[in-house]
Each structure stands twice: as structure tokens, then as C-alpha cells.
Amino acid sequence: MKPGLLEVMRMNRICRMVLATCLGSFILVIFYFQIMRRSPFGVDICCRKGSRSPLQELYNPTQRSLERVSPPWLELSNTAVLHQMRRDQVTDTCRANSAVSRKRRVLTPSDLKHLVVDEDHELIYCYVPKVACTNWKRLMMVLTGRGKYSDPMEIPANEAHVSANLKTLNQYSIPEINHRLKSYMKFLFVREPFERLVSAYRNKFTQKYNTSFHKRYGTKIVRRQRKNATQEALRKGDDVKFEEFVAYLIDPHTQREEPFNEHWQTVYSLCHPCHIHYDLVGKYETLEEDSNYVLQLAGVGSYLKFPTYAKSTRTTDEMTTEFFQNISSEHQTQLYEVYKLDFLMFNYSVPSYLKLE
16 A cells, blocks of 8 residues: 555544534535644744734634635645544554653753744644755745745755754753743654655665765775775775665664764654644645645645756655565664654554565
8 A cells, every 4th residue: 555545544434423513514524624633732823914824724723724725624624634633543553562662751952953833824834855855944934034035946955954944943042942832833744764764775875976985884884894995995984885874874873872973863853853843744646735734734836836857866665665576574674663663643554565574
């Protein structure tokens, strides 16, 4: 089953069951507004002067929002059920795996360096590398640039990753952090964990221009995982095999030595979804729809859309399957344990190509 299909089927089944009753439309509208009014903090959601915040639009949509679609309550209720299910999935997984997911009871400012803040639209975006984060950083630069940028695709990719171009939550005081976590709409985007992992490997270890990764990680991986490595391989580290990369990730010494690089770090370690309540969980598999929904909630959907373009080099499920063919069942099992919470938390099925022990 493809990633994300299960939750869509569950959502459609819920809607069909409700609609099948004689009071179907009335009940569904009530269910929808119950979801919308569910504030994660149990208090009224504050908003900016003279306008509504994205949190209000998410949990308490205006009549104008309802009039944008026809029939309005049906389409918006489907969206509401989908995103409520995603929020519930995260909550349930955190609760069921509390011993692992909540090892740290308190977050420090340094844990918040991946949370990008948009003061003007009251948004907090936790970026996850290899999940369209370049384009989302471009969008955040447009949203926070106050007119400096208009077309996100005119922003060079390397400029989007300059830390000074975006403000992150760790740059605020503790009271300011708490206020924003409480009153801003928080969102992130996720991807099937092993597809994301293969994407990171292909980008960082098979592209000749990524010499910094070759030097820092490639040489280390070759030294630890390759028997009889040549002096050139030990010096350059530019020919790391995927099997060696996997062996490096599951090596206990690696995990004791330093945190994973952000490109292959787990989402729950980057964004802390068991400590931070995310109002919207977007998925790479429904990237355009989910992204434009965020922009709509922020009140900019009429003039700003998520940039899309065909990219033939994108890592696919079929490609991921091929990369895992040479990984032993023992290493597959160990690697799945590393990323297990991401699979469970974001409702991704165990890949059919895995041979788990």
C-alpha cells in the first residue's frame, strides 16, 4: 500500500458512513465544526489586530472560508477529518511510545533551531531536509520579506539556506518562545522515511560537488565500514556505497559519537512532535495540496502558491526498493528500528520490500 493511502481510505470511510445516515449532512457539519473548534491548548486562540490568525482559520473558519467551495461543508470537512487524523496519529504514537519519544522532558532553545518563524502571518514551520524544505524556505522568505521577494522561484536555492535570511524560534527569549508556540500555527512536512533516506544518500554521497560531505562523513564511513580501503578512498570519501552508509547509521558508535546530520536525522528528533503540538502535518505525497492549504490558512493563498516543477531526478519508491535490495535483513531490521517512530507517527506502512527479522 502506498504511503498515505491508508489514512485517505480511513477518511473516506468515515465520511461515507456519516453521509449514509438520514441526517448525514447535518451530522457531518457538526462533526466538522467540533474538529475546527478543537483548540490544542484548551483556551481561546488569539489573533492579530484587525485580522484572523491561521489558527483561527484552521479551527474556527470564517463564513467567507466556507463560501469558497461548493458544497462548502463537504470539502472542508474532508480536509478537517484528514488533518485531525494526522494530529491524532502523532498524539497516539507519542503516548504509546512515551518511554522512547519523551526521554527529554524539557526542550532547550537549541532544540528549536529548525523552527522558522513568520511574525507577520503567525506561522511556525519546522523544516525537514529532503522534504521540499528548499521551496518552503523560499516561501517563508517571501512571507517574511515584507515585499523584498515576490516570486519564490527567483530566490536561488543556496540563498534559501542562508541562516540569516530566516528567523528561527531559538533566537527568542523563553517567554517569547512560549507565546509563539501557544498562539502561532505550527506545521511541518514529512516523507516516507526510507525514501527520504535514499534521497539524502543520493544527494550527499553520489554528487561530486558535495565535497564537504565527502570529507566530513564519507572518509569516516569508508574508514569504519570498508575493509582494505585504498588511500584515495580514505582521503576523498567520495565513493561511499549505500550498504556502507546504512552500516554507519546503525553502528552504535555512530549514535554515541554525535547526533545524526539533519539530512538523515529522524523527524521526531528534528521537530520534537511529542513536545510541540503541530497543528498541521503536511506530507510529501500530497505536497502541493497540503502546502496550498497552509497558504490559504495564512490568508495569502489568492496570490501565493507552492512552486511546483517536474524533477526527473526525484527519489521514488521504486528507486528506494532497488537501493534496499543489497541490504541484509539484519541491517534492514536495525535500520527500521532507528526510524520506527517516524513510520508510526506519520502513518507510513512497513515497506513491502523489507525483509525484517
